[in-house]
Amino acid sequence: MTERYHANPERYQAMSYRRCGKSGIRLPAVSLGFWHNFGDTDKAENARDMTLRAFDLGIVHFDLANNYGPPPGAAEENFGRILRRDLASHRDELVISSKAGYTMWPGPYGDFGSRKHLVASLDQSLKRMGLDYVDIFYSHRPDPETPMEETMGALDFIVRSGRALYAGISSYNPDQTRQAARLLRELGTPCLIHQPSYSLLNRRVEEGLLDTLDELGIGCIAYCPLAQGILTDKYLAGIPDRSRAANPHGFLKPEHVTAEKLAKVQALKTIAERRGQSIAQLAIAWVLRRNTVTSALFGASRKEQVEEIAAVSSQLQWTEEELAEVDAAMAHKLVE
Numbered sequence: 001m002t003e004r005y006h007a008n009p010e011r012y013q014a015m016s017y018r019r020c021g022k023s024g025i026r027l028p029a030v031s032l033g034f035w036h037n038f039g040d041t042d043k044a045e046n047a048r049d050m051t052l053r054a055f056d057l058g059i060v061h062f063d064l065a066n067n068y069g070p071p072p073g074a075a076e077e078n079f080g081r082i083l084r085r086d087l088a089s090h091r092d093e094l095v096i097s098s099k100a101g102y103t104m105w106p107g108p109y110g111d112f113g114s115r116k117h118l119v120a121s122l123d124q125s126l127k128r129m130g131l132d133y134v135d136i137f138y139s140h141r142p143d144p145e146t147p148m149e150e151t152m153g154a155l156d157f158i159v160r161s162g163r164a165l166y167a168g169i170s171s172y173n174p175d176q177t178r179q180a181a182r183l184l185r186e187l188g189t190p191c192l193i194h195q196p197s198y199s200l201l202n203r204r205v206e207e208g209l210l211d212t213l214d215e216l217g218i219g220c221i222a223y224c225p226l227a228q229g230i231l232t233d234k235y236l237a238g239i240p241d242r243s244r245a246a247n248p249h250g251f252l253k254p255e256h257v258t259a260e261k262l263a264k265v266q267a268l269k270t271i272a273e274r275r276g277q278s279i280a281q282l283a284i285a286w287v288l289r290r291n292t293v294t295s296a297l298f299g300a301s302r303k304e305q306v307e308e309i310a311a312v313s314s315q316l317q318w319t320e321e322e323l324a325e326v327d328a329a330m331a332h333k334l335v336e
């Protein structure tokens with residue numbers, strides 16, 4: 001018999017909350033994603049522990065998508081169970097997001113950006129989670145074939161119909177972002193947030209997207225800030241059994257953990273130690289160094305990782321010298 005959950009009364013004391021673009025919403029500096037470790041192949045009790053520990057530490061934003069599992073849909077179902085059992089009375093303290101765009105069911109309506117896919121998929125997500133609405137609903141990826149007017153029209157309809165409070169986009173490039181933002185603004189449903197990949201190992205958003213978001217007043221939540229775990233000390237001595245790279249269901253494959261990346265991580269270690277942080281904490285604080293990035297969207301496989309990442313929120317300051325040292329560490333090349 002699992003113990004009844006009582007939320008930590010001091011949960012809002014340590015976390016910092018940052019304004020999402022020019023909106024009324026503030027998000028925790030770090031948010032928890034449900035892409036890995038919340039499926040049916042994972043331990044339900046561990047998923048519950050991580051979720052509740054996050055909430056107890058002020059992490060009030062949980063990010064899901066239709067296809068998170070395995071199998072696809074399982075993360076939303078499992079999250080729905082935790083919500084009903086433990087967090088039902090805290091619904092108004094939570095920002096829950098979901099997305100549609102990647103393949104979810106067979107046939108021509110099972111993916112991408114048609115109105116048909118987005119609305120049907122969100123209705124399925126709401127059923128799986130046992131919710132009346134999500135706080136943020138995203139177009140998960142741009143669709144090269146569907147007119148942007150249709151995809152943004154669907155997001156506007158989703159918000160107006162009460163299925164979501166805010167609209168977001170994920171992995172749109174700067175031009176697509178401008179077009180989406182303009183269409184949404186014209187429809188009267190502003191784009192709240194963009195969800196791009198951003199980490200010390202992937203700085204593509206610095207080539208125009210972050211400036212575009214600043215200019216448009218759209219918030220940014222950076223996904224994979226730890227490069228799926230590479231930006232931690234975990235792989236410095238090989239691939240451990242309990243790691244994403246060793247997990248057959250994981251998206252991180254052993255061949256992604258290269259000697260070149262590990263040499264950079266090793267170089268970051270000295271800087272992290274001087275700052276009194278772990279490498280993971282440094283990597284999270286680094287994506288948050290610019291206010292444009294509202295929140296770092298991390299993943300976890302155990303509750304201790306959630307604790308370590310939540311603690312970053314009180315150590316986000318950087319000096320110019322430290323930032324230059326980080327750049328130098330990342331420029332590190334292996335001498336063969």
Ligand SMILES: NC(=O)c1ccc[n+]([C@@H]2O[C@H](COP(=O)([O-])OP(=O)(O)OC[C@H]3O[C@@H](n4cnc5c(N)ncnc54)[C@H](OP(=O)(O)O)[C@@H]3O)[C@@H](O)[C@H]2O)c1
Pocket residue numbers: 032033034035036037063064140170171195223224225226227228229230232233234242243244245280297298299300301302304305306308309
């Ligand atoms: N919009 C999109 O297209 C998109 C795409 C991908 C992800 N996302 C979102 O972003 C979220 C995060 O993605 P992600 O899980 O790849 O992010 P990540 O934060 O880069 O990687 C998370 C992994 O790093 C390891 N880790 C975390 N904290 C650690 C610590 N303190 N010490 C050592 N290792 C640590 C864990 O892996 P181990 O299992 O090895 O312990 C954890 O599962 C997803 O859940 C999802 O919500 C969105």
